[in-house]
Amino acid sequence: MSFLRVSAAIATAFLLGCFLEGCSYSPITVKAASVKDDKDRHSAPDFALKDADGKTVHLSDYKGKVVLLDFWATWCGPCRIEIPWFEEIERTRKDKGFEVLGVSMDENGWEDVKPFLAQMKVNYRVVIGDDPTTQAYGGVDSLPTTFLIDKQGKIAAIHIGIDGGRKDFEDGVDALLREGDTPVNAGNGGVPPAVAAAKQH
Amino acid sequence: MLAMVVCLPLLRPQSSTERLTVGQTEKVVGKRNDAVRTKIPVSILDGYHVNSNTPSDEYLIPLKVTWTALGALEGGQVTYPKAEKITVGAQSLSVFTGKFDLAVNFKVSAKAPAGPGIATGKLGFQACNDKMCFPPKSIEINVPYQVQ
Numbered sequence: 001m002s003f004l005r006v007s008a009a010i011a012t013a014f015l016l017g018c019f020l021e022g023c024s025y026s027p028i029t030v031k032a033a034s035v036k037d038d039k040d041r042h043s044a045p046d047f048a049l050k051d052a053d054g055k056t057v058h059l060s061d062y063k064g065k066v067v068l069l070d071f072w073a074t075w076c077g078p079c080r081i082e083i084p085w086f087e088e089i090e091r092t093r094k095d096k097g098f099e100v101l102g103v104s105m106d107e108n109g110w111e112d113v114k115p116f117l118a119q120m121k122v123n124y125r126v127v128i129g130d131d132p133t134t135q136a137y138g139g140v141d142s143l144p145t146t147f148l149i150d151k152q153g154k155i156a157a158i159h160i161g162i163d164g165g166r167k168d169f170e171d172g173v174d175a176l177l178r179e180g181d182t183p184v185n186a187g188n189g190g191v192p193p194a195v196a197a198a199k200q201h
Numbered sequence: 202m203l204a205m206v207v208c209l210p211l212l213r214p215q216s217s218t219e220r221l222t223v224g225q226t227e228k229v230v231g232k233r234n235d236a237v238r239t240k241i242p243v244s245i246l247d248g249y250h251v252n253s254n255t256p257s258d259e260y261l262i263p264l265k266v267t268w269t270a271l272g273a274l275e276g277g278q279v280t281y282p283k284a285e286k287i288t289v290g291a292q293s294l295s296v297f298t299g300k301f302d303l304a305v306n307f308k309v310s311a312k313a314p315a316g317p318g319i320a321t322g323k324l325g326f327q328a329c330n331d332k333m334c335f336p337p338k339s340i341e342i343n344v345p346y347q348v349q
Contacts, residue, residue, distance in 0.1 A: 073334070073336075074260040075260050075261050075262045075327055075334065075337070076329070076333075076334040077261075077289045077290065077292055077294060077329055077334060078289065078290070078329070078331070078332055078333055078334060079334070080290065080292060081289070081290035081291075081292075105336070107337075112260065116260060141335065141336070142333040142334065142335050143333060143334050143335075143336075144333065160333065161332035161333035162332050162333070163332055
């Protein structure tokens with residue numbers, strides 16, 4: 001009888017634990033040190049910039065997707081190192097709701113950028129930046145400066161230069177893609193999903 | 202919108218001109234028709250480089266002197282130092298680092314009035330380190346001269 005009581009108590013505790021923590025919980029192994037908690041994120045300023053086809057691109061067009069917004073230039077050596085990283089990250093995650101958007105800071109605009117994109121075989125979308133846009137993003141005094149923007153259109157990470165490396169971008173993008181997979185109140189005590197994801201690292 | 206902008210963590214302002222400084226240029230002294238020479242001392246901050254006058258590809262921005270007002274001087278041909286080769290990622294770059302001089306050759310104009318003057322120009326450059334690059338900038342150059 002005593003054994004049954006103990007077993008029942010263990011089972012109850014397990015079920016209660018499942019209820020509180022979420023029975024479908026599976027640990028996220030991705031580490032993304034650069035991704036901020038949701039409470040520390042601010043809305044990414046919207047913009048209207050032209051792509052190579054002359055089509056106006058707004059950041060708000062990407063709402064609901066994770067966006068890697070990369071300020072770069074053809075004359076920037078470290079930016080060239082990142083381009084193949086971004087191509088690969090987009091190629092492998094585009095169907096999961098991820099896109100790269102390059103913002104070229106070349107003064108000569110498409111005259112320099114179009115042949116460069118062709119030479120580098122860049123497969124993601126690029127627009128030409130302007131002063132209001134860079135000012136809205138804090139000045140962008142050095143390149144590359146890259147913003148990871150979450151599905152809610154908030155800036156989740158800022159990379160200045162190429163300090164973090166490719167893995168850091170991959171981890172950041174993956175962490176942001178996972179956000180929203182777990183509904184709020186489903187095993188995380190009501191913590192917003194972005195914060196919950198960041199805290200599981 | 203304004204609130205969003207204000208809330209953004211501001212990137213620390215960094216002036217590219219501070220990564221390259223130009224020292225005092227030697228005064229040029231000569232008579233009419235004389236060939237004269239001066240040096241423009243240039244200093245690059247430790248840890249940074251600028252593209253040389255002959256960068257390794259067409260997209261890179263060279264170090265270049267452009268004269269805006271020569272006054273009583275003519276010419277202004279610049280001799281650049283020997284460039285260094287460095288590698289960033291897979292890219293080989295032709296750069297200048299540290300301290301160096303740009304040698305400049307002038308000729309005193311045949312019709313130059315005697316007296317002092319200043320030739321002015323700009324030194325255009327684009328600086329980087331191994332992690333990031335900074336927008337192209339130009340810095341003013343003044344070459345004082347005395348026509349005897």
